[in-house]
Amino acid sequence: MGNMNLAANVKNTWCPGCGNFAILNSIKAVLGALIEEGFPREKIVIVSGIGCHAKIVDYLNVNSFYSLHGRVVPVCEAIKLANPELKVIGFAGDGDTYGEGLEHLIFAAKRNIDINIIIHNNRVYGLTTGQYTPTSPLGFKGRSTPKGTKEPPINPLELMMASHASFIARGYTHGIELLKKIFKEAVMYKGFSLVDVLQVCVTFFNMYDYYNKRVYELKDHNPEDYGQAMEKIKEWDYNIDSKIPLGIFYKKGLPDDKT
């Protein structure tokens, strides 16, 4: 029921098969359930940057703020500081927030403001038609790097650990149940939370086969243990052909009662 109410009457322009649909459907389910449980819909605010991901604000019929490239995080922080009753969820791209707006992400994590940042990490610029991003693998051949990049990607989750982020998770746009579970926990978490979602861009960097062979869900993992979290975060550095763990790596303090 909540799902139906949340859909905006706007034509969707994502490519067929785009990973963004899974993010949209997952968050719609999580917010719908939240509203059904009694959370006032008018106290939900979503924020997006610029890029394919950002269209999500047009597709959800809730309070929204379509911000600038790289500028999702400071807007989220300010909305939460201005009105702490609001639930503030930011959607951002990898070029957007690991590139253009990286400082903001580090500082928001350090400040531990109670916002939830979801990264649509397709590891390529889609809307500007295929250039490398901070998480593209070494040697990535994009339109600005036709001979392949000479720099390794950053591991954004490791960077978040170093910035004192209190909740760090990774999702994947294939397998919506796990994504929903992660989103729900992140949204309910009281403090700064970051979910890096491996979101596949079918047009410019189709990684479905690659990811399907490597991803696995974290089991017997204690997310409150910093050492274990760091170990799992370092298992895949966004470059090597290792296994790719999914789930909640790190979660500081006690979980919220409602989760």
Add this chain to the structure above:
Amino acid sequence: MKDLSILIAGRAGDGIDKSSLIIGEILAQLGYRIYIYRDYPSIIRGGHTFSIIRCSWNKIAAHEDIIDVLLALNQDSIDLHKSRLSGESLVIYDSSTVKSDEGIGIPIGEIIKEANALDLMRNSCIVGAMCKSIGIEKNILEKIFRENITKELDLNIKVAFLGFDRAEEFIKIEKLDQKILPIVTGNEAISRGLIKGGMKAYIAYPMTPVSGVLHYLAGVSEEFSLNVIHPENEIAVMLMAMGFSYAGTRVAVGTSGGGFCLMTEGLSFSGMAELPVVVLLGQRPGPSTGLPTYTGQTELNFALAAGQGEFTRLVVAPGDSEEAYYWSALSMKLAWKYQIPAIILCDKTLNEGTYSFDIDLAGKINGPEPLLWSKLGEYKRYQNTKNGISPLAFPSDKDAVVKINSYEHDEAGITTEDKDLTVAMQGKRLQKAGYLLRELEQYETVKVYAKKDAPTALFCWGSNKGVCVEAGEKLGLRVVQPMVFSPFPLKQFKEALKGVKKIICVENNATGQLADFVKFHGINVDDKVLKYDGRPFTLDELSQKLKKIIT
């Protein structure tokens, strides 16, 4: 004696700034009107720093070259400021460290030792000596010390009294029978004005000359329930302001030119998203880092044109503490009524200068209130109304879905690339300027001073007001000060020029930005007096330059 100028000088770190405020407070107690000019280098310790405290029977906002009293805490203070002394000037110096063939030497070093005091208190000692020399009683000195010093108060008073006792009286300054006015820095006046305008959040990254606003507001944040935030950079500052504005909180940001460069993407966003914000733009000499702790009027063009695209903005340039207070409050109110960015152009002279402040002179602030959603029907954040102003609702308002968008958007805030809608929405945003211009007619947007019917007019803007008004009075000139630059009240400006035959433009920049601005509006300036060495005009200097032009 209608006028007295005191210069206190020493090394950075000698407490020159604090002492100048105390001297200002002491003179204000006697009924004088005060202006304090601060001159300091961009370093923490060492270097030469000085302040000129000028007091007068009448309201002033400028200093003079010639000083009546020099208080010297080191040798540079004498050597660098000798040229400012007249035959009658009085020099008081620390004879423990300074050699001088004239004036009164006070052995401050010995006094400090004798009193078991700290070297940091040398300034208190020389202020004590000054009081005796110009005939100010110990009880006034003590009162002001008690009101302004928190650390080691008794020891500071002791040292000041010892300085007092070693000096002798040269003149007896008259006590005036007029209202005692508080003294404030321009930054404090702006801060209080913003609060009066309903500001509840202030966001800034430290930058001279507006850091004083950040410090002041951080200090009073609990008293006025303010969110005062210092984030990672000016980009975050401006985007955070947009978040506050969206949530319904009146917000201002402060910076100088370099920081404003980073804010321009957010400024343009404010124009597109119709989220109000007040921007304090404290000018200083550029380009680039320029002279960080000195003054300039370099950013009129920048303020008018900053940000991509075309959008309605309010740009004002107050000239003294009362105008800073009044226009800060009014800018906040107008920004919210019209849902636009408002820029307050200020500069180091205004921001860090200290002025007597007369709340009655500033005027009552009865600015407009924003249009709120009636809660009837479906809410549309960008509803296209007759005057372009859409009713406001905020997240957490029941039954409203509030959608903000940096892309071109429809009335509901949904992204569009439709050509007709693009024209309609651009028209909606731009037409607000016409309505704002009409509303501004009820305010004094162009001020005229001195000989109001004189055929020769001085054009000035911002902090040059004070020095131009005094020079205009002395030389019998009309002084015209535009307060608002966007939207520009051309009708009022032309009225202020009736009967003018000759126009002289006075500015602290190298190109004459006001002269170019009025030329664009069809008014030709005959002469320009420009100064761009980082220092404001002194009254004597400007008067001499003007005399050459008019004779």
